[in-house]
Amino acid sequence: MSSTLSKRPIKGGEFLIRSTEAHEIFIKEDFSEEQRMMASACKDFIRTEIEPHIERMERLEEGFSKKLLQKAGELGLLGISIPEEYGGLGMSFNTSMLIADVMGATGSFSTTYGAHTGIGILPIYYYGTEEQKKKYLPKLISGEWAASYCLTEPEAGSDANAGKTKATLTPDGKYYLLNGQKMWITNAGFADLFIVFAKIDQDKNLSAFIVEKSFGGITMNEEEKKMGIKGSSTRQVFFNDCKVPVENMLSTRENGFKIAVNILNVGRIKLGAGVIGANIMVMNYAIQYANQRKQFGKTIGSFGAIKHKLAQMAVCNYAIESAAYRAGQDIEDKIADLEKNGLDPIQAKLKGTEQFAIECAIVKVLGSEMLDYIVDEGVQIYGGMGFSAEAPMERAYRDARIARIYEGTNEINRMLMVDMLIKRAMKGELDLMSPAMAVAQELTSVPTFETLDTSVLFAEEKDLLKRLKKAFLMIGGKAVQSLMMQLAEEQEIIMNLADIMIQIYALESMMLRTEKLVAMRGEHACQAQIGMVKIWADGAVSKIEHAGREAITAFTAGEEQKVMLMGLKRFTKYNPVNTIKIRRQIADMLLEKNEYPF
Amino acid sequence: MKILVCISHVPDTTTKIKFVNDKLDTNGVQFIIGPYDDYALSKAVDLKSEKNATVTVLNVGKPETEPTLRKALAIGADEAIRIDADPIDAYFVAVQIAEFAKQNQYDLILMGRESVDFNGGLVHGFVGEMLGIPSLSPCMSLEFVGERTVRATREIEGGKETLELELPFVAGCQEPIAEWKIPNMRGIMTAKNKPLKVISAISVENVLVHRNFSLVPERSACKMISVEELAELIKKF
DSSP: OGGGTTOOOOOTTGGGTSOOOGGGSOOGGGOOHHHHHHHHHHHHHIIIIIGGGHHHHHTTOTTHHHHHHHHHHHTTOSOTTSOGGGTSOOOOHHHHHHHHHHHGGGTHHHHHHHIIIIIITHHHHHHOOHHHHHHHHHHHHHTSSOEEEEOOBTTBSSSGGGOOOEEEEOTTSSEEEEEEEEEEEETGGGOSEEEEEEEETTOSSOEEEEEEGGGSOEEEOOOOOOSSOTTSOEEEEEEEEEEEEGGGEESSTTOHHHHHHHHHHHHHHHHHHHHHHHHHHHHHHHHHHHHHOEETTEEGGGSHHHHHHHHHHHHHHHHHHHHHHHHHHHHHHHHHHHHHTTOOHHHHHHHHHHHTHHHHHHHHHHHHHHHHHHHHHHHHHHGGGGGOTTSHHHHHHHHHGGGGTSSSOHHHHHHHHHHHHHHHHHTTSSOOHHHHHHHHHHHHSOOOOOOOOTTSTTHHHHHHHHHHHHHHHHHHHHHHHHHGGGGGGOHHHHHHHHHHHHHHHHHHHHHHHHHHHHHHHOSGGGHHHHHHHHHHHHHHHHHHHHHHHHHHHHHOOHHHHHHHHHHHHHHTOOOOOOHHHHHHHHHHHHHHHTSOOO | OEEEEEOOEEEOTTOOOOEETTEEOOTTOOEEEOHHHHHHHHHHHHHHHHHOOEEEEEEEEOGGGHHHHHHHHHHTOSEEEEEESOOOSHHHHHHHHHHHHHHHOOSEEEEESSOTTTOOOOHHHHHHHHHTSOEEEEEEEEEESSSSEEEEEEEETTEEEEEEEESSEEEEEOTTSSOOOOOOHHHHHHHTTSOEEEEEOOOOOOOOOOOOOOOOOOOOOOOOOOHHHHHHHHHHO
């Protein structure tokens, strides 16, 4: 992508301590005609193959989802960023994000698709031997075979490495016998291949295996009765002396946990992209309904309370779009950079994604929470019809809820982003300490009052962003300094720090995207987007102020607490913005276009 | 066998139509291959494997129609031609197509029964006449019964008519002549390597002048009247 060629390299998590220029990020509007055509073909696929048959999918009609996967395979949708030699298209990471985005509108199928193309195919592509790749990838990418990923167990959910499934070598040394129970296994009902995590003998860490259904010794419970994504097959899977040839071990012994973690990084950011399609679908229904439904002699879209909801939904989606594609491109650029420096392409992909694990977690949490807001307001705008299973909102609402749970719960992801940031600082990979110390100094010095040239686009917001980062460094730095190893036990404080990180990343991404758009289209054409940034900034300030105050109060006292709270106030100062007026303008635009137009 | 498919570049059928200065406001409008033209293209792509045909797709339009042509290439056309002109009316478009077809000798010329922007449904008839070959529309099926003999059905008032005719001819297509095709990802990737030629339009005498456009007036609210009033109103008319 030429649009980000001139960027300075950035490290994962580094956004908290440095600024980024608008031209350095990728925005959704940068997608090429070819990529847009792919997205549009994917929409056609959804319109013709999925939408008319939603009921069949939702009642888990035998063979239906598998057939859909096959059709998706025929169209080339199952191996977007896998090299052509294995049957894929060899397209960029962000292209696969775009397709995940569009697929997000399919509810249950987006989970089927995500599990197959993500946690199903990627472990083999990233960690498989050449033989394993040649043997399995073409079958999976064509859709001939469906894949499934068996990590979670009754006693091992978030604590995945606590799994009890055992792998024992047969006396002849040719097979591992798998024994154990896995649960919440997506695509289990029709999968031909399972990526299974198990511990060999008394190992401390998991190992991973490629298991074909035909190996035998695999049984299943009935389909789980779930709140949502009812059309996605989810079962418990039992392995009883399942005989796996030794050559089907993936990577090396005890490397399974690492595989799981690395694959989940990709899964997380893709989930963040996947919510976009769902958001847009729900917003479009809501906007159209607000334009049609009349009460008190007027369309409900003409009422301020509904305009507020519509505009806020758009703001939420604009935030996740901006964050997801920015992070996606950062990963892609890092991969390209590592490859250029001679790293093997697979290693480059793994290292490049791992580098942005913090952003992947942010995008996952932000995306799933924006989706939940949007579906909730979608139901509300539909009123009584929103509660009816005859209208589309009810299903969208139920389907959305899982996003905050799978691919690592949002709580685990919040802990992970803070933990990883601190670890990187400790290892010296990210210099958080010097800026944190500078902020601490600033707290006790006389504040300087710079005058801002407010005629420059986002002058205030840029200044605010700098200060919000200082707020994070102040609280995070102090928390690390005073709580040290104990911080890991103070999960509430970690949640607060994570919330601040997420708000900052979203605000910065939205602002940079809008700045880049203004450079492309002019300020006049981007009034709605500029408004959305201001609305987010206004909300971020109060959220950060609240999270910051809660954290500071929890681990400081006396004069120190007073100084920090004053600092927080200074760092979160933002001139009042007439958000009601801006929201009305945005809502009017949505209603006029009768869809989400960004 | 050489097939020419003529496609229109039209606003998506769900577009909210607005006019600015007597012209369609294209801001934010998604353009697509005319849905009826899409049937014609799908039929031609089916014939590619069936009859070993080559498919040329043509549009009369300005550069902004090229993405639509590239989509047709992604679906399976072998080459694309854009006749560089603002398509003024059906006569203008038909003259351009006929001129191009004359020089390139096609066995079959397919297009939609009508474009979905102006819905004129005239171009296929004009082209047939200008080339001196038969034309039929709306063509609902088209099967080869001999090397150059085709059995086609068209919709007529109150029924269907089955015709047998020899190549070459022109057909304005509609469903169920073929199933719409979704371009596959590989097709999209190879589309950029297929030729897309731009040729100049020939000058055509202006036979039609657009005065202005206006939206269909909004339906006014329904007024309830009594039976007596109704009788009065009928008398007035």
